Amino acid sequence: EYGDKTMKLVDYINNIWFKEFMKGKSPSTIYRYQILTRLIIKQLGHLPLDKIRPLHIQKFKNYLSTAKSNVAIKDKDGNIIDYKVYAPKTQLHYFRCLSSIISSAYKLDIIKENPVSKVSAPKVPRKLPQFLNVEESKRILEELEKEDLKYQVGINLALYTGMRRRRNNRFEMERYRLEK
Numbered sequence: 001e002y003g004d005k006t007m008k009l010v011d012y013i014n015n016i017w018f019k020e021f022m023k024g025k026s027p028s029t030i031y032r033y034q035i036l037t038r039l040i041i042k043q044l045g046h047l048p049l050d051k052i053r054p055l056h057i058q059k060f061k062n063y064l065s066t067a068k069s070n071v072a073i074k075d076k077d078g079n080i081i082d083y084k085v086y087a088p089k090t091q092l093h094y095f096r097c098l099s100s101i102i103s104s105a106y107k108l109d110i111i112k113e114n115p116v117s118k119v120s121a122p123k124v125p126r127k128l129p130q131f132l133n134v135e136e137s138k139r140i141l142e143e144l145e146k147e148d149l150k151y152q153v154g155i156n157l158a159l160y161t162g163m164r165r166r167r168n169n170r171f172e173m174e175r176y177r178l179e180k
Contacts, residue, residue, distance in 0.1 A: 010045030
C-alpha cells in the first residue's frame with residue numbers, strides 16, 4: 001500500500017512539501033515556489049496524489065501554453081486591453097515546480113510511480129543575446145559625457161566589462177508578505 005489514498009495534492013504541497021522540502025531554502029526560492037504553486041493548486045490541487053496520471057500533467061502543460069497570465073497588455077492610453085499568455089520559460093518553471101513536488105512524493109513512497117517523468121518538459125526556444133553595436137555604444141558614451149560622474153562610472157563599467165543587471169526580488173517578496 002502506498003501513501004494515504006485520501007491525500008490531495010493541495011494537502012501534500014501545504015502540509016509536507018513546503019514544510020519538509022523547503023527547509024533551508026532561501027526566502028526568494030520559497031517565495032517563487034509559493035507563487036508557482038498557486039496555479040498548480042488551482043488546476044490540480046483537488047486530485048488525490050495517487051490518482052494523478054500523465055494525462056493530468058499533459059493537460060496542465062497544454063493549459064499553460066494557452067492560458068492568460070496576470071500580466072496586462074495596455075493600449076497607448078494605459079487601458080488594459082488583454083493579458084499575456086505564459087512565456088515558454090514561465091511554462092517550464094511551472095512544469096519543473098510540479099515535477100519537484102511529484103518527485104518528492106515518489107521519493108517518500110507516498111505514490112508508487114512518478115507521472116511527471118512520462119511527460120516531456122515544455123520547450124524553450126533559445127534566444128541569442130542582443131548586444132549594442134559600435135555606433136550605439138559610441139552614442140551612449142557621447143551622451144554620457146553630459147551626465148554626473150557617478151552615472152559615467154557605472155555605465156562605462158557596464159559597457160567595457162559586459163556586466164548585466166542582476167534581478168532583485170526583495171521588493172516583490174516584501175510586497176507579497178504584506179499582502180498575506
